[in-house]
Amino acid sequence: MAYECNNFFVSSRAVRILVFLTLIGSCIVQVNCLNISFPSFKPEDRNVLNFSANSYIAFGALQVTPDVNGASNTSGRVLYGQPFRLSNGLLKTSFISSFVFNIQPQTSPTGEGLAFILTESPPLPENSGGQWIGIINSSTTGSSNIVAVEFDTRKSFPEDLDDNHVGIDVRSTVSIAQASLNDKGLNLSGGYDIRATLFYDAQLAEIDIVVYRGEHRAESPVLSHPLDLYEFFRGDIYVGFSASTGVNATQLNCVKSWNFTSYEKSVQISDKTSFNHLWIWLMVSVSVVTLLILVILFIRYKKRSHKRRLMEADDSEVELKILNSSTAPQKFRLKELRFATENFNSMNKLGKGGFGTVYKGVLGDNNVVAVKRISKNSSHGKKDFIAEVTSIGNLHHKNLVKLIGWCYESNELLLVYEFMPNGSLDKFIFRNETAESEDDKTLTWGRRHNIIIGVAQALDYLHNGCQNRVLHRDIKASNILMDLEFNARLGDFGLARVVQLNENTHHSTKEIAGTPGYMAPESFHTGRATVETDIYAFGILMLEIMCGRRPGHRCEANGYCNSIVDWVWENYRINSLASVVDSRINEDADMEQIKNLLMLALSCCHPNPYERPPMNAALQVLSGEAEPPEVAVEKPAFMWPVFGPLREVGCSLSGAQFTASAVLSGR
Numbered sequence: 001m002a003y004e005c006n007n008f009f010v011s012s013r014a015v016r017i018l019v020f021l022t023l024i025g026s027c028i029v030q031v032n033c034l035n036i037s038f039p040s041f042k043p044e045d046r047n048v049l050n051f052s053a054n055s056y057i058a059f060g061a062l063q064v065t066p067d068v069n070g071a072s073n074t075s076g077r078v079l080y081g082q083p084f085r086l087s088n089g090l091l092k093t094s095f096i097s098s099f100v101f102n103i104q105p106q107t108s109p110t111g112e113g114l115a116f117i118l119t120e121s122p123p124l125p126e127n128s129g130g131q132w133i134g135i136i137n138s139s140t141t142g143s144s145n146i147v148a149v150e151f152d153t154r155k156s157f158p159e160d161l162d163d164n165h166v167g168i169d170v171r172s173t174v175s176i177a178q179a180s181l182n183d184k185g186l187n188l189s190g191g192y193d194i195r196a197t198l199f200y201d202a203q204l205a206e207i208d209i210v211v212y213r214g215e216h217r218a219e220s221p222v223l224s225h226p227l228d229l230y231e232f233f234r235g236d237i238y239v240g241f242s243a244s245t246g247v248n249a250t251q252l253n254c255v256k257s258w259n260f261t262s263y264e265k266s267v268q269i270s271d272k273t274s275f276n277h278l279w280i281w282l283m284v285s286v287s288v289v290t291l292l293i294l295v296i297l298f299i300r301y302k303k304r305s306h307k308r309r310l311m312e313a314d315d316s317e318v319e320l321k322i323l324n325s326s327t328a329p330q331k332f333r334l335k336e337l338r339f340a341t342e343n344f345n346s347m348n349k350l351g352k353g354g355f356g357t358v359y360k361g362v363l364g365d366n367n368v369v370a371v372k373r374i375s376k377n378s379s380h381g382k383k384d385f386i387a388e389v390t391s392i393g394n395l396h397h398k399n400l401v402k403l404i405g406w407c408y409e410s411n412e413l414l415l416v417y418e419f420m421p422n423g424s425l426d427k428f429i430f431r432n433e434t435a436e437s438e439d440d441k442t443l444t445w446g447r448r449h450n451i452i453i454g455v456a457q458a459l460d461y462l463h464n465g466c467q468n469r470v471l472h473r474d475i476k477a478s479n480i481l482m483d484l485e486f487n488a489r490l491g492d493f494g495l496a497r498v499v500q501l502n503e504n505t506h507h508s509t510k511e512i513a514g515t516p517g518y519m520a521p522e523s524f525h526t527g528r529a530t531v532e533t534d535i536y537a538f539g540i541l542m543l544e545i546m547c548g549r550r551p552g553h554r555c556e557a558n559g560y561c562n563s564i565v566d567w568v569w570e571n572y573r574i575n576s577l578a579s580v581v582d583s584r585i586n587e588d589a590d591m592e593q594i595k596n597l598l599m600l601a602l603s604c605c606h607p608n609p610y611e612r613p614p615m616n617a618a619l620q621v622l623s624g625e626a627e628p629p630e631v632a633v634e635k636p637a638f639m640w641p642v643f644g645p646l647r648e649v650g651c652s653l654s655g656a657q658f659t660a661s662a663v664l665s666g667r
Helices: 012-023 044-045 275-323 336-342 382-392 438-442 445-465 531-547 562-575 589-604 615-622 660-665
Strands: 001-007 029-031 033-038 049-051 057-058 061-063 075-080 095-105 112-119 146-152 165-170 177-181 193-201 206-212 223-226 238-245 251-262 267-270 348-354 356-363 367-374 403-409 412-418 468-471 480-482 488-490 497-499
Touching: 012 589, 044 049, 044 057, 049 238, 061 146, 075 251, 095 112, 112 251, 146 193, 146 206, 165 206, 165 223, 177 223, 238 251, 238 488, 336 356, 336 367, 336 403, 336 412, 356 412, 382 403, 445 468, 445 480, 445 488, 445 531, 445 589, 445 615, 468 531, 531 562, 531 589, 531 615, 562 589, 589 615
Parallel strands: none
Antiparallel strands: 001 033, 029 267, 033 251, 049 075, 057 061, 061 251, 075 238, 095 193, 095 251, 112 146, 112 238, 146 165, 165 177, 193 206, 206 223, 348 356, 356 367, 367 412, 403 412, 468 497, 480 488
16 A cells, blocks of 8 residues: 655744744645555555556556457556655655566557656546557647656657667657667566666656566666656656557556655645735735745754764764774665665565564675665664674674675664575464465474574584674574575574673673563573573574474463473473474474484573583584483472572673672672
């Protein structure tokens, strides 16, 4: 669906001035920004779209011309129902329009074409089939205020390059600029999906047209041309599509998805007060109005300049802190990442979490990446952003997601990671057990075992293999990503903290960090992240992978509600561990190995942090080099303060040497 927004920020003084200007009959200033998103088209979308007689929605797409054979010499239009304005003469609006279309030939030769249009006149012109592509007709050529980007499948005019080209039309269907697609490996009437993205830059007065098929976006626009839309449109304009078929040459013209974003705001000035009633006031106060408008503009200019200076200073501060790290990854410009993700197009969204949204992007020569756009209202602030960039930049391990780069510009926090084709682990584990799909069959026991080992190796590297120890603090299934071969990669280091390998091997925080269900019981008392709290979360992850169940409390048939740890431990007590294993694990799996790993997982989730095995010991069990730790039949109760033998620094609760009085006092 789509939405409209009308927002304009001014100071309280400017508001009072605007009220006064309204009383004396001057103009009202407002902002109109248009954002449209149709991942597909549904019948109810007719409420916000305007259709010509020959156009409709079918099969999840806009059928711009009739979806029937023999629809010869017809035309159609589909426009978004709400108009908008490009400019008021002071500020101009740029936009990106991205859509997927499919042209299916019905005759040979086929014809005529499909177009993206901007027009002041919504109605479909009569007799606009054939060469007119629903844009104009023979009597309105040269006079209608309409601009179009045509995708032409027939050489209708001598000026046309061929029957497979893109063109820019202004008040005519004879293009002012055009480019053939024959040398691009694209056939407009090939019957397959084609994606087009139009980038209109109002400041440069230029339009770029990118056309490609499938996932591999073209490295450069197929057509770029100077175009100042403000020369043609001063009032309300409508955006949408038109298409036509030819005489005895027909094709099905459909649009399957559409996104339109005006990513810079424009200012419109319109007279809302009757001039007939207030003309005397206007004549008397014209000089005062002019002065006050200048005051408003000056105030806005000062506010924007001050805000810009603050943002630039903030950008510089963050950049300095990151670049002071000798291992800081590449810095990207916001413009690069906007282009890579098609302005964070919803069609490129890979997923959304508590801190922001991840988009698929294409950089340079088809280099596919994942771009995390951190939400502005997220608690994941600049401190966490800097921590993530500087902590990951120094880490190199096959089971860690690689951070490629970062961007902090115009208050946008962006992280660029290598792209993981199989996404996050949780989408494979937490699925209805009765579902029958290919995804259900991908996580065999062998793959699950390899995923557990991969995460364990990553944690062992963070805890024991780095120059400075790294505490991840947010180990969970949604933060485990998988490459093409289903190898596990630990990602999302937004909560990670680096601690020195000395007596201070913990990280203290005022706010408890982590995800409910994965947090060790002692963390609620200490407010500390430790090696042991990471190990506890790893134990929960192991149980999730083997049981196919989320970690939180769930009510059983007997009415008893318990967490995954309590549930598995209770089944262990009654000698029924086999019953907790995910039913989708293949029957030929090594059940003895699975039971050993369940025992290891329970030991990692021991209420007493001193009893949890370090990651190097866990890896020995996972590889079969050691037996699983002994686990009490009854789950031990959590006690505070914690008592137990102090281990080596690498696996102690905090790494500090507690005195007896400190332990007894709970400090």
